[in-house]
Amino acid sequence: MNNKGSSNELAIDARGLTKHFGSLAAVSDMNLSVEKGHIYGFLGPNGCGKSTSIRMLTGLLTPTAGSIEVLGMSIPKQAEALRLRIGYMTQKFSLYDDLTVKENLEFIAQIYCLTPNESKRKIGELLSTYKLIKQAKQYAGTLSGGQKQRLSLACSCLNDPELLFLDEPTSAVDPQNRRDFWEQLFDLSESGTSILVTTHYMDEAERCHGLAIMEQGYIRADGSPNELMRQMGAHVIEVSHPNLRQLKSELMLNREIKSAAQLGARLRVLVDNKISDPLGWLRQIRPELALNEIREVPPNLEDVFVTVTGQDRDRDSTREPQTSEAN
Numbered sequence: 001m002n003n004k005g006s007s008n009e010l011a012i013d014a015r016g017l018t019k020h021f022g023s024l025a026a027v028s029d030m031n032l033s034v035e036k037g038h039i040y041g042f043l044g045p046n047g048c049g050k051s052t053s054i055r056m057l058t059g060l061l062t063p064t065a066g067s068i069e070v071l072g073m074s075i076p077k078q079a080e081a082l083r084l085r086i087g088y089m090t091q092k093f094s095l096y097d098d099l100t101v102k103e104n105l106e107f108i109a110q111i112y113c114l115t116p117n118e119s120k121r122k123i124g125e126l127l128s129t130y131k132l133i134k135q136a137k138q139y140a141g142t143l144s145g146g147q148k149q150r151l152s153l154a155c156s157c158l159n160d161p162e163l164l165f166l167d168e169p170t171s172a173v174d175p176q177n178r179r180d181f182w183e184q185l186f187d188l189s190e191s192g193t194s195i196l197v198t199t200h201y202m203d204e205a206e207r208c209h210g211l212a213i214m215e216q217g218y219i220r221a222d223g224s225p226n227e228l229m230r231q232m233g234a235h236v237i238e239v240s241h242p243n244l245r246q247l248k249s250e251l252m253l254n255r256e257i258k259s260a261a262q263l264g265a266r267l268r269v270l271v272d273n274k275i276s277d278p279l280g281w282l283r284q285i286r287p288e289l290a291l292n293e294i295r296e297v298p299p300n301l302e303d304v305f306v307t308v309t310g311q312d313r314d315r316d317s318t319r320e321p322q323t324s325e326a327n
């Protein structure tokens with residue numbers, strides 16, 4: 001067991017973090033505080049700046065502006081020392097296809113200068129934890145997606161990292177492997193490892209202790225999933241109706257409606273919090289809706305995402321131009 005903190009100290013503290021690539025602002029003025037021992041998620045679409053942020057936080061990329069402290073070290077100045085204390089699982093898993101599972105682990109163990117005994121013990125432990133004993137002699141290039149993911153996580157854990165950076169670790173695996181992977185993350189977190197993980201998946205984001213919702217290089221909202229849902233600024237109403245497609249496009253003409261998404265036989269409608277009685281208001285604008293066709297339900301993280309990012313692409317196509325300004 002390594003010396004992992006359990007107090008409320010910060011594993012990551014970044015202020016005003018900014019990265020420009022030419023005229024493109026990939027990350028803008030990011031403030032980030034990740035508590036030690038927490039699983040912190042970056043949730044956002046492709047290209048919103050998640051990987052760029054991780055690369056700055058690990059010292060691989062120099063910020064255009066801002067300050068970074070990771071595990072109490074100033075980055076990028078102390079990046080070399082930091083590398084011994086963190087693990088980084090990249091999107092591509094970074095495995096050597098023509099080495100076996102065991103050889104991949106042995107190679108990384110050499111990079112971390114583990115003694116032969118330490119290396120043997122640690123590799124045995126990781127092969128067992130990540131269910132790779134049977135594949136130990138198999139070439140990494142021939143592993144399934146889930147096995148590659150587990151090997152990649154095992155490689156990231158060889159140095160007993162205090163902090164793990166995981167860049168979209170589950171995008172290439174099936175739902176069962178995703179669930180198992182998250183169980184492994186919770187085990188790591190329980191043993192004191194801090195984790196920063198990027199994801200596109202709402203259900204994964206919901207499992208994090210803390211979360212930043214990113215869009216176009218900005219953090220649009222952050223907090224625990226529950227905090228974010230409490231502070232969402234919209235009521236969620238589920239509507240059942242025979243003609244949901246038409247109802248949806250008509251509802252979207254109202255400014256008070258932030259989004260309407262069809263979920264099977266229901267429409268999930270986000271009504272601005274400024275409306276104090278959303279059910280009454282909805283029946284006022286759509287008197288044909290019967291009371292048993294509408295009900296208020298608790299928000300989920302996807303509702304938060306839509307609200308804070310203004311990602312209501314449907315509105316643009318259904319709304320009159322004069323009322324289509326972004327929120």
Ligand SMILES: Nc1ncnc2c1ncn2[C@@H]1O[C@H](COP(=O)(O)OP(=O)(O)OP(=O)(O)O)[C@@H](O)[C@H]1O
Nearest residue numbers: 021024026044045046047048049050051052053091
């Ligand atoms: N080295 C680079 N040179 C120029 N532009 C870059 C570079 N690295 C990233 N970008 C751009 O910065 C933006 C953010 O990219 P980034 O990889 O951080 O996004 P992401 O949120 O991780 O996306 P994804 O989920 O697809 O991995 C993108 O527009 C990308 O093209």
